[in-house]
Amino acid sequence: MHLFNKIKFSTPESVELEFTLAGIGSRALGLLIDYHILGLSLALFIVVWLTISAQLINIGLEIFGSGFALWMSAIAFLSLFCIYTGYFVFFESLWQGQTPGKRIAKIRVIRDDGRPVGLQQASLRALLRPVDEFLFIGAFLIMLSKSEKRLGDLLAGTIVIQAQKDNKSGSFTISQEAKSFYISLQKVSDLSQLLPxxxxxxxxxxxxxxGMSKKARYSLSIKLAQQVKSIIDLTILPSDISADVLLEAVYLAYQQPDYEV
Structure with a gap:
């Protein structure tokens, strides 16, 4: 396994995106945190279940016979499995590829094409997790695979990437118009709809x-601005705000804590 493996995607707008794969260390940290939370949840369920089932079994044995205890045990094991898998499915679907552990470890699950994971991908990953954890099969696959995928990732078509945002403007400058406009932009748009x-x-x-030609820059900025306006539900845009200024303002506003995914 190479340290800091990266993966690239090309978008329909001919923009190349590069992500850094999470790596076995970050994934192990996230999983450790998740298992602590999950362990507490399972322990709470077991305590509640034992309290309730102790009374039900006594009543059920008199009515249904000895087979009732076996049914109660089967229901208990099924419920434990549903909690175990449901934890990962629920959070990865709701939090766009993150569980509490992944969020703390600053990693995220996405599809192979760069899109957010859905219910189907999250379910496949969760259902195959016990297989991956048997004899550390998943860990070996992550370390030996160039794309750092466990079995659940291979079948679900997903990868795990680092989710840290770049809070610096890098090699570009932000105009004063954008610095003034992004504050009001937060009030008239829904920036929470903007995905990573x-x-x-x-x-x-x-x-x-x-580095673009003037024509290419103008064309691409207009196209991106139109798509962004649709995503964030921005219906009214001041006439003096150009496409570039809008994109700069969205860039600034998205990094504020209120809109962190």
Whole structure:
């Protein structure tokens, strides 16, 4: 396994996105945190279940016979498995590829094409997790695979990347108009709809626009601005705000804590 492996995607706008793969260390940290949370949840369920089932079994044995205890045990094991898998499915679907552990470890699951994971991908990863953890099969696959995928990632078509945002403007400058406009932009738009890969496209454009021809820069900025307006539900835009200024303002506003995904 290479340290700091990177993967690249090309968007329909001809913008190349580059992500850094999470690596076995970050993934292990995230999983350790998740298992502590999950362990507490399972322990709480077991305590509640034992309290309730102790009374139900006594009643059920009198009505249904000895088979009732086996049914109760089967229901308990099924419930434990649902909690175990449901934890990962719920959070990865709701938090766009992150569980509490992944969020703390600053990593995220995305699809192979750079899009956010959905319910199907999250479910496949969760259902195959016990297989990956058997004899550390998943860990070996992550270390030996160039794309650092465990079995669940291979079948679900996902990868795990570092999710840290770049809070610096890099090689580009932000105009004064954008610095003034982004504050009001937060009030008239829904920036929570902007996904990490959307943000990455905006950042890539702002970093590379200085090397574009005037015509290509104008065309791409207009196209990106129209798409961003649709995503963040921005219906009214002041006439003096150009496409570049809008993209710069969105770049600034998205990095504020209130809009962190």
């Amino acid at each position: 890969d959307d943000f990455a496209i905006i950042r890539e454009y702002l970093q590379r626009r200085s």
